[in-house]
């Protein structure tokens with residue numbers, strides 16, 4: 652089986668072709684650097700994504716933009732968003748401040764992406 656991927660490591664967007672046999676990657680082609688190889692290996696075994704979202708701010712109408720500090724497993728994105736729906740932060744909030752620790756037991760924290768007075 653062959654899987655076609657587009658590397659998201661840089662704007663070049665190399666088209667990567669990965670050959671899989673018996674659940675194992677046996678060949679990776681099309682990547683211009685090792686970042687693409689690593690991306691393909693991870694994407695085919697345990698895909699991960701950064702998650703960005705909005706959370707409520709107590710006493711304010713405008714929500715706060717937040718993101719996971721690191722990518723989390725793609726399969727957990729909707730669980731992560733459901734956890735974030737329950738979050739309501741108190742002002743002031745500082746950029747990088749943790750608004751939710753260890754989201755979905757991933758060990759990854761969700762942090763504010765901007766100041767909010």
Ligand code: SF4
Nearest residue numbers: 658660661664665687
């Ligand atoms: S393989 Fe390397 S050069 Fe190609 S898109 Fe990925 S990071 Fe960029």
